[in-house]
Amino acid sequence: MELVLAVAIGVLGGSGVWLLLRPRTFQVIMGLSLLSYAVNLFIFSTGSLAIDREPILSDDVPPTLEHYADPTPQALVLTAIVIGFAMTALFLVVLLGSRGLAHTDHVDGAE
Amino acid sequence: MIDALALLPHLAIAPIAVPMVTAAIMALLPEPWHRLRLALNVASMGLVLAIAAALAAWAHARGAVVYVPGGWPPPFGIALVLDRLSALMLVLSAFVGLCAVVFAAARWSRAGVHFNPLAQLQLMGLSGAFLAGDVFNLFVFFEILLAASYGLLLHGSGRPRVGAGVHYIAVNLAASSLFLLGTSMLYGLTGTLNLADLATRVPHVLPADRGVLHAAVALLALAFFVKAAMWPVNLWLVPAYGAATPPAAAFFALLTKVGVYALLRCSTLFFTPAPAAVNDTLLLFGLVTAALAAAGMLASQRLAPLAAFSLISSSGTLVAALGFGDAQVTAGALVYLTSSTLTASAFFLLIDLVDRWRNSNATLEDEAPFLSASLVADEGLNLDDEQQVLIARPFPAKTAFLGLCFLACAVLAAGLPPLSGFVGKLAMLSASLAAPGEPARAWLFLGVSLGVGLLALVAVVRAGIRHFWAADRAPPALRFAEGVPLLALLLACATLTVLAGPALAYTRAAAQALHSPGGYAAAVLGRGRELGR
Numbered sequence: 001m002e003l004v005l006a007v008a009i010g011v012l013g014g015s016g017v018w019l020l021l022r023p024r025t026f027q028v029i030m031g032l033s034l035l036s037y038a039v040n041l042f043i044f045s046t047g048s049l050a051i052d053r054e055p056i057l058s059d060d061v062p063p064t065l066e067h068y069a070d071p072t073p074q075a076l077v078l079t080a081i082v083i084g085f086a087m088t089a090l091f092l093v094v095l096l097g098s099r100g101l102a103h104t105d106h107v108d109g110a111e
Numbered sequence: 112m113i114d115a116l117a118l119l120p121h122l123a124i125a126p127i128a129v130p131m132v133t134a135a136i137m138a139l140l141p142e143p144w145h146r147l148r149l150a151l152n153v154a155s156m157g158l159v160l161a162i163a164a165a166l167a168a169w170a171h172a173r174g175a176v177v178y179v180p181g182g183w184p185p186p187f188g189i190a191l192v193l194d195r196l197s198a199l200m201l202v203l204s205a206f207v208g209l210c211a212v213v214f215a216a217a218r219w220s221r222a223g224v225h226f227n228p229l230a231q232l233q234l235m236g237l238s239g240a241f242l243a244g245d246v247f248n249l250f251v252f253f254e255i256l257l258a259a260s261y262g263l264l265l266h267g268s269g270r271p272r273v274g275a276g277v278h279y280i281a282v283n284l285a286a287s288s289l290f291l292l293g294t295s296m297l298y299g300l301t302g303t304l305n306l307a308d309l310a311t312r313v314p315h316v317l318p319a320d321r322g323v324l325h326a327a328v329a330l331l332a333l334a335f336f337v338k339a340a341m342w343p344v345n346l347w348l349v350p351a352y353g354a355a356t357p358p359a360a361a362f363f364a365l366l367t368k369v370g371v372y373a374l375l376r377c378s379t380l381f382f383t384p385a386p387a388a389v390n391d392t393l394l395l396f397g398l399v400t401a402a403l404a405a406a407g408m409l410a411s412q413r414l415a416p417l418a419a420f421s422l423i424s425s426s427g428t429l430v431a432a433l434g435f436g437d438a439q440v441t442a443g444a445l446v447y448l449t450s451s452t453l454t455a456s457a458f459f460l461l462i463d464l465v466d467r468w469r470n471s472n473a474t475l476e477d478e479a480p481f482l483s484a485s486l487v488a489d490e491g492l493n494l495d496d497e498q499q500v501l502i503a504r505p506f507p508a509k510t511a512f513l514g515l516c517f518l519a520c521a522v523l524a525a526g527l528p529p530l531s532g533f534v535g536k537l538a539m540l541s542a543s544l545a546a547p548g549e550p551a552r553a554w555l556f557l558g559v560s561l562g563v564g565l566l567a568l569v570a571v572v573r574a575g576i577r578h579f580w581a582a583d584r585a586p587p588a589l590r591f592a593e594g595v596p597l598l599a600l601l602l603a604c605a606t607l608t609v610l611a612g613p614a615l616a617y618t619r620a621a622a623q624a625l626h627s628p629g630g631y632a633a634a635v636l637g638r639g640r641e642l643g644r
Contacts, residue, residue, distance in 0.1 A: 035285065043291060087254070098273045098274060101269075
């Protein structure tokens, strides 16, 4: 499981960085989205990976991290997803504005 | 009967809450009620300024004050920490914000729809970043202030602003990803995000995990470098600030200081005493940034890039000063930070007035005199042959006002006596020479900052000669609402000079507290124990 997650983060992050450096605005925004997926998965993984463990305390399970998933990274990743989503939407609007004003989708507004 | 003193702790959240509520109200007001929005904007900024001043006095008397909005004892839940440094930054941001919105009231706030709510949200993000007691809230407030700054940068629209905005947003979103990566790595290592808790746990990270810790801190530092406009990740700043509307650019002068603040806060909390690698990195990148920015100032043909480069050079000087890891140097740097932020804001506002005055009947040739129409250098250019007969003329008061303001900006930017730029630089440089460690570092710092000051002086004075010693021109149209904030910013610098003693005493106390982070940690965690009982 660790390997799969690590490869997923690596592939998403690598593609994200590559697309971010491309000259078309659509590629840039896709790159930023992929990069934020990679970051979100990374944050999620810092709570260490576990199967069938809940983040919420229940009475019949002793209250240590051995028996539960760490809730903090889950809360963090939720916040990060919301912020990342909002920023991507905002960036999309600016990109459309730039496309309309410059009549090109090059990031510099000129070919 | 409500006890006023019992309410005082709750004031700590007011710098965040007041602008948030004001922004929400303003966003709901219909467009024709423009004057009401402006009045609300100015009133809210003024209120936050008054509250911030009260908080600064309180923090100065008490040291670090911890406010726990949710009632969860730290290190759990959200804690706002107010110490002398954050109080200073709060006062500075509210004051610069007030000057920017008063200036914008005359003209620029009508260039787009939502200037007023965005300015409030910007203030909210700044206040939150300065008060945040944990790394993740620092990230969240960074995003709030960045989101507001995207809006403010695009205020007025137009192709240069949108073009610069695309780059600015892309760079900052990428930097935010790095910030998140660093934050989550720190959490994975230490199991906490609370700054005070981190300060106690980072020294105890196992040697086997030190590599990951260094990677996490390096990612955070890179994210802060982007915000603080450090070389080599500062190429976004000049086009963005040059294209922004002047009041927005004046407000943005604070944004680079948020990066410096975050660097100072995290480096002192995590690494005291700082390892040589941290100090050398800060000093090296700071000096290179300052030197390249000075070269950029010399190369600037227009005024807006000149101001943007001077902002970068002050940022570089500040980060280099942090590289000494010495309380006395940091104390001087905090005075310089205050002075250079006020100067940069005043400069951006002044440039608007000067540009408008010149451009009333200007051509491209006036704006970029040594360049041809396609903005490349003219061949065979001879600057020495232009001569005009000098005839005495009456000198309009408004021209004199602009000229004197420009002179003050030049003196401040170069760090010449008698104004506060000199006080800050003198305090930094003299303390760096007395600081423990290799004297070569101090001499290098001294040489580079004095050299940068000289180049800044040459660049600004050259620009001043071109703009003010020109032939016949009608006196500038200067509105009261535009002259007052400019004058207020410069008078604040003058006040900082006159009151340099108390100011230095305050920043010394702030720097002492920063460089002995035990007090900060004890205040936050002690408050946690108090609440936990």
